[in-house]
Amino acid sequence: SPVIVWFRRDLRLRDQAALSAAASAGPVIPVYVLDDECAKHRRMGGASRWWLHHSLEALDAALRKKGSRLILRRGRCEEVLAQLARETGASAVHALHHYEPWWRNAQKAVGKALTLHLHHGNYLAPPGSVTTGTGGAYKIFTPFWRALNERMPPAEPLRRPHTLAAPERWPESDALGDWKLLPAKPDWAGGMRDFWEPGEEGAAGRLAAFVEAAARYEGQRNLPAIEGTSFLSPHLHFGEISPAQVWHAVADAGGSVATFLSEIGWRDYAQNVILQFPDYGATSAKEGFDDFPWRSGAQAEADLVAWQQGRTGYPIVDAGMRQLWHTGWMHNRVRMIAASFLVKHLLIDWRRGEQWFWDTLVDADYGSNAVNWQWSAGSGVDANMFVRIMAPLSQSEKFDAARYIREWVPELADLPSGEIHDPAPMIRPRAYPARLIEHRAGRERALGAWERFKGEG
Ligand code: FAD
Numbered sequence: 001s002p003v004i005v006w007f008r009r010d011l012r013l014r015d016q017a018a019l020s021a022a023a024s025a026g027p028v029i030p031v032y033v034l035d036d037e038c039a040k041h042r043r044m045g046g047a048s049r050w051w052l053h054h055s056l057e058a059l060d061a062a063l064r065k066k067g068s069r070l071i072l073r074r075g076r077c078e079e080v081l082a083q084l085a086r087e088t089g090a091s092a093v094h095a096l097h098h099y100e101p102w103w104r105n106a107q108k109a110v111g112k113a114l115t116l117h118l119h120h121g122n123y124l125a126p127p128g129s130v131t132t133g134t135g136g137a138y139k140i141f142t143p144f145w146r147a148l149n150e151r152m153p154p155a156e157p158l159r160r161p162h163t164l165a166a167p168e169r170w171p172e173s174d175a176l177g178d179w180k181l182l183p184a185k186p187d188w189a190g191g192m193r194d195f196w197e198p199g200e201e202g203a204a205g206r207l208a209a210f211v212e213a214a215a216r217y218e219g220q221r222n223l224p225a226i227e228g229t230s231f232l233s234p235h236l237h238f239g240e241i242s243p244a245q246v247w248h249a250v251a252d253a254g255g256s257v258a259t260f261l262s263e264i265g266w267r268d269y270a271q272n273v274i275l276q277f278p279d280y281g282a283t284s285a286k287e288g289f290d291d292f293p294w295r296s297g298a299q300a301e302a303d304l305v306a307w308q309q310g311r312t313g314y315p316i317v318d319a320g321m322r323q324l325w326h327t328g329w330m331h332n333r334v335r336m337i338a339a340s341f342l343v344k345h346l347l348i349d350w351r352r353g354e355q356w357f358w359d360t361l362v363d364a365d366y367g368s369n370a371v372n373w374q375w376s377a378g379s380g381v382d383a384n385m386f387v388r389i390m391a392p393l394s395q396s397e398k399f400d401a402a403r404y405i406r407e408w409v410p411e412l413a414d415l416p417s418g419e420i421h422d423p424a425p426m427i428r429p430r431a432y433p434a435r436l437i438e439h440r441a442g443r444e445r446a447l448g449a450w451e452r453f454k455g456e457g
Contacts, residue, residue, distance in 0.1 A: 001090060003028060003094060004084060004092070005019050005029070006110070008098055009238055010096040010122055011056065011059045012059075012239055012242070013063070014158065014160045014245065015241075016096070016158070018119045018121075025094075026165065027168075029088055029090060030063055030071065032071075032072055032073075033077050033080045034072070035106065037075075037076055038077055038106045042102060042281070046183065047364065048361075055198040061199075063164065066163065067163070067166055069173070070173070071084070071172075072173045072175075077106045078112070078114075092116070095107075099127050124152065124264065125148055125151055127275050128272065130147050137275070138269075140381070141265075141266065141269050144268075145262055145269065148265055149261075153247060154248075155244060156248065157245045157248060192328045195328075203235035208249075211249050211250060212253075217229065217260045218259045221260075221333075223400055223401075225400060225401060234328070234362040234363040237368075266371075267368060270365070270370070273370075273381060274366060277381070280371065281358075285381045293453055294349040304342075306433070307342050308325075311433040313436055316401050318433075319401065319405045320334035320408075329362055335372070336376060339353055339372070340376055345436075345446065347445060350374065354369055354370060392439070393439060405420050405421070411429050414429075
């Protein structure tokens with residue numbers, strides 16, 4: 001009898017342990033279930049849905065080259081999969097393990113209804129398996145990474161299955177277009193179409209390009225004006241490439257790639273954090289932090305919108321927020337600056353920023369987004385502190401963002417490099433928004449709020 005392969009954030013044929021196991025067990029029915037109910041308010045955001053549409057198209061095309069195809073169904077995973085098993089006589093479901101709280105619930109429900117085989121393969125090591133000497137979970141990145149790195153390299157990636165036997169009769173499939181994952185009016189995805197190629201081949205292309213440049217990563221990764229990072233994050237998030245594939249390709253290239261490999265380790269770390277704290281995207285880890293005196297009311301809401309639209313009057317923040325809106329991605333250094341600015345200068349709850357990123361990033365990832373937002377806010381399990389306030393103007397200068405600002409904030413394009421980070425009032429073009437708050441005033445307001453919070457706590 002046939003077996004079902006349940007695809008989720010693992011939309012690839014290579015190094016896909018669930019697909020490989022199913023391929024050797026009998027005819028294979030690959031299925032993707034769009035389940036907005038199980039994730040509830042964590043249903044995929046707009047940019048992710050755009051990506052998903054194209055990635056499913058690419059996966060279906062790759063399967064068809066093997067004489068197979070992707071079946072699309074919509075509804076609650078456990079019900080849809082049980083129905084599909086009844087229709088096809090399938091004996092078992094193979095899937096990769098996922099760790100978002102809603103996926104863990106869905107895995108339990110599917111496991112109750114059907115024979116479910118969960119395989120490892122979307123992380124360097126199975127989340128939860130890297131533990132301290134006494135068997136506890138790590139909370140801080142550095143010791144976690146030391147322990148994980150000792151277990152590296154990861155196993156050699158699996159090859160794409162040679163053949164995928166088709167079932168006697170293909171079950172019915174939804175039409176992808178009917179899912180309406182793409183934006184209609186307005187179509188805001190033009191910049192994303194220009195910049196990305198979702199799918200396994202697009203991921204392989206990015207990796208091949210990065211391997212050539214990997215030795216320069218260490219020196220360039222903090223410079224937003226340079227394409228010095230891998231741009232693999234949405235591909236890794238959707239599992240169009242596995243971290244083991246990335247690891248081996250980059251390590252084989254030689255040179256000093258340790259920093260890059262540790263960034264891949266951050267991805268694993270984030271999954272270990274959400275395994276320990278499933279609510280990490282909505283609840284601050286530091287005791288009492290959710291009662292912080294965040295600003296609220298009409299002015300705070302207006303400031304939030306200005307931040308979202310890249311109109312804060314801080315060129316580096318505005319460049320980043322516009323890059324995000326246009327391409328669905330933002331440079332990591334600028335993500336840190338923009339997040340710190342929202343939480344500290346504007347004193348707006350980090351969860352509002354997390355939600356915006358969730359909706360607009362093509363790499364929006366529950367674990368990585370929550371871990372990085374809580375790190376930025378100083379509310380997380382690690383040692384970062386609220387009172388460490390990034391100075392956006394000097395960060396912009398230090399990391400040489402002039403060309404980046406010119407690209408994303410055209411109002412400032414004519415300013416000389418020395419002036420563009422912090423344009424003096426006399427030369428500030430009129431079309432460019434005034435600062436929402438001066439740096440020093442923002443800093444003092446944030447520190448004052450912190451003192452009040454501590455006093456009350
Ligand atoms: P590279 O520098 O080439 O790194 C390679 C890979 O390592 C990335 O693709 C990513 O998978 C992983 N990685 C790198 N840095 C981190 C990190 N700090 N945390 C976790 N994984 C990392 N990354 C996401 O994938 N999804 C998110 O939702 C997300 N939200 C973020 C929110 C904030 C406020 C901040 C400061 C960072 C966030 N990041 C997130 C981390 C990081 O900014 C992106 O992973 C990185 O910019 C992606 O670009 P790249 O693929 O070129 O990265």
